[in-house]
Amino acid sequence: MPIETNELTRRDLLTMIGKAAGGAAMYQAMSSLGHAAESSYHGPVQLAKAKPGSSVIILGAGLAGMVAAVELRNAGYKVEVLEFQSRAGGRCWTLRGGDRFTELDGTAQTVGFAKGNYFNPGPWRVPYHHHAMLDYYRRYGIKLEAFNQVNYNAYVHHSKAFGGKPQRFRHVQADVRGNVAELLAKAANQGALDTAVTKEDKEKLLASLKSWGVLDKDYRYVASTAVSDYRGYENDPAGGLMALAKPSQPIGLHELLQSNLWGQIGAGNVYEFHSTIFQPEGGMDMLAQAMARDLGQAIRYNAKVTKIEQGDRSVTVHYNDAQKPGATRRASADWCVCTIPASILAQLDIQVGDSMRAAIDSLPYGSSMKVGLEFKRRFWEEDERIYGGISYTDLPIQQISYPSTGYMGKGPAVLLGAYNFENTNSYRFSSLTPNERIRLVLEYGSQLHPQFKAEFLNGVSVAWHRMGWILGCYGKWTDELRGQHYKNLAQVDGRIVLAGEHVSYIPAWQEGAVLSSLDAIQRLSAKAMSL
């Protein structure tokens, strides 16, 4: 018991306090406090106060458009937002029971989800380093919850490996680490690294590999209690006189390599998917809804822009009522922030210089399709102990993602049944009718979850390149296209500036749209003040 040595220990520790204080002071002196130095976002934008009577017309009430509208309004500009759809948010969109939308050819879907269930067909997660997004959530009081990107008990699946049986992420992940460590330790012990590492480093390397890879005393990765403490047991340790724990059997190197599953465990290592990663409570559109409420009457819905003219002193936008086409209307302002996607803008008459026009015309859009499925119950939790996270498969559905909220809830729940991002799968699926898509997703999904068909209630699919107001998912830049056109797209052209994820280096992310907008309005404001 420590009581006996109390005084001595205490004296030692009071000395340690002094030493600890020295360490802190040292670090304090050399530290920049890590103030998100890596971001271009350093808190709410500071715009110069607008000249009296200045006005801006903003095209599009997605996040880029609404950020521009809110900030310019706060700086004293008169703002008007024209939005094609009858709702704000654009791709920042959440589908709930009763929602209805149509594709290019008029095909309509009505969402059949139970009350409280939702599906984010566009963006669905927010990295912790998307600082601008997080700041808007903070400013609008939107609560965030953890998005579960990596679930060690979710599946990785290759239809030609392990007889088509899905494997647990934790098994493949631990066994990759173990096999790699064993191989590298073997090479080190055989002297194969002697030109690459010093003797001292080699010793540290071997010790680290043994611990990291859970190798035995002979540097082998083999079934053991220690290994099971990482990959899980065949039978878990229990209580009282229940059955004794039984170690699990690792997958061998050859089987692991031939399974092609190694490539399916890495998503969580990607900076954009690092934990902590968030989702807004209640659906991705919570921020869009809050901003739209804030902007109120400043947003004119169902306004289909047909032409954008500019002169020396103003911008004039022509638009129709998208629901009841009739006489063309006009709206004018001193300045214009246009967040209409390039895919749509390329079809409009917009009065800008040749270089911006060429940029708009050159940007292709990536495709994407997402399917939301509602099931009678959370069988993935109840039967398979998968709470949130993502299963990966080589099948055309590619991903199944389980809800990161309402864990252990009763009643129907919605999961992401397919997510094709920028590849032929998205075109293949979307060439089918919505019902056929769902049918196919259920067939594929059944290879991971045999419960799919029996538990299915309803589903909805959003094929982004078939949504008439965007015709794609995101601006798909290549290095070559960036070199030729990016600056021309981003420049202020007379009184018009473009914004949106397509005018950013973070394509397909909301942060790209917001940073693009903040940068655009700063440059627009600077120009307005300089005149």
Add this chain to the structure above:
Amino acid sequence: MPIETNELTRRDLLTMIGKAAGGAAMYQAMSSLGHAAESSYHGPVQLAKAKPGSSVIILGAGLAGMVAAVELRNAGYKVEVLEFQSRAGGRCWTLRGGDRFTELDGTAQTVGFAKGNYFNPGPWRVPYHHHAMLDYYRRYGIKLEAFNQVNYNAYVHHSKAFGGKPQRFRHVQADVRGNVAELLAKAANQGALDTAVTKEDKEKLLASLKSWGVLDKDYRYVASTAVSDYRGYENDPAGGLMALAKPSQPIGLHELLQSNLWGQIGAGNVYEFHSTIFQPEGGMDMLAQAMARDLGQAIRYNAKVTKIEQGDRSVTVHYNDAQKPGATRRASADWCVCTIPASILAQLDIQVGDSMRAAIDSLPYGSSMKVGLEFKRRFWEEDERIYGGISYTDLPIQQISYPSTGYMGKGPAVLLGAYNFENTNSYRFSSLTPNERIRLVLEYGSQLHPQFKAEFLNGVSVAWHRMGWILGCYGKWTDELRGQHYKNLAQVDGRIVLAGEHVSYIPAWQEGAVLSSLDAIQRLSAKAMSL
């Protein structure tokens, strides 16, 4: 656009539906549905209906005791629970503002947290594979939220590495992977693995290492945009005409090995810490509180057991009022489930056979100390972009864990400022007064977070081996002790059976206590029915 190939693609896909269905059927036939086969828990315990008038006395209203009481009551037994403290839950405990507790020597602490803030001094997380715990949460309607175990932006810290400056987890984690991949690829390319792997496997291995380790075309791990997409950038990609992204510089192998930080990135790989891992919303004691409400008057608080006698037909427990010691009281029942920790039981007069007595007397208890600190604001989120998760350090505080709830909240918040588990640090800290402990934790913590002292409001420490009702943190079995004593401790001795985490193979976890209890009452029930 896919429109032109619509019919062909559609026909292809309808054929694919047939193939997909075949795959699912095959898998369905060979799959066991993954029904948590690895657990000893298969849903609520089924006890035979008690013989009329049967009674059980349960000692201790921690989770083991309350599980026993609830299940035996539900099976028709008359139950009475004697609890030493004035609250239920035992180590399943949450501290909130105004709570007061004393240590062995009478030293008292009163918690100063603001309303809504809390700290779990004992268990603080629940793995997804602790199926019994999860089922009780479900049955009692306790909501769970994700516990953030791994935060890529949290710190790893060694006081002698990098001049004492903490490093981001994501940097060390990516660079370990990159350096290991580069070394192993080098060995493979130099033929050093040719006896260990086939030519075909070697090709797959090299391709996998390149992708997993983010190696360049020459299999080198060097600064690049691709590598920054994994470890993060020096300057992140942004929008519009903001500054261009700047890749970050990986840590070299030598520096990495000498930093001793490799050993600090592995906790999330441990089965018990795998995501998805949970915490109850509002504090760990939510389940204990719900069970105590359910048991109501069946729990007698402030009952200090002094003696446990058993005869052929009953068990008699002697106890005093712990608050107002006076005449010894007696309670009798047909059976007894005793969940008093072995550390306390060893000091009591309990009428059991020699082998159980020897087991009780032989089990040492592990130590542990936790410190909760309340700060004026969430500077770790606001300044350092750390939302939940754990920072690790070689300093005696060992861990700093940030709250996994209320992200971006305003006002005071509580974090775990130190967690010493089973080592000399816990004894060293607890030999100090509570105020001195806090002072020392603040000094050490300042080396990771210079804001500690300026933002500090108040703190509380729980040194488990100084809590009079347990004198330790958990039953610390060794393999040798298990071999000698475990079965003797777990057996039913006449009319008495022991339960708790100390009678399990999952020491220090609530699941161990619950499974132990479920196993104990099943064996007790079977014996009762057989008489």
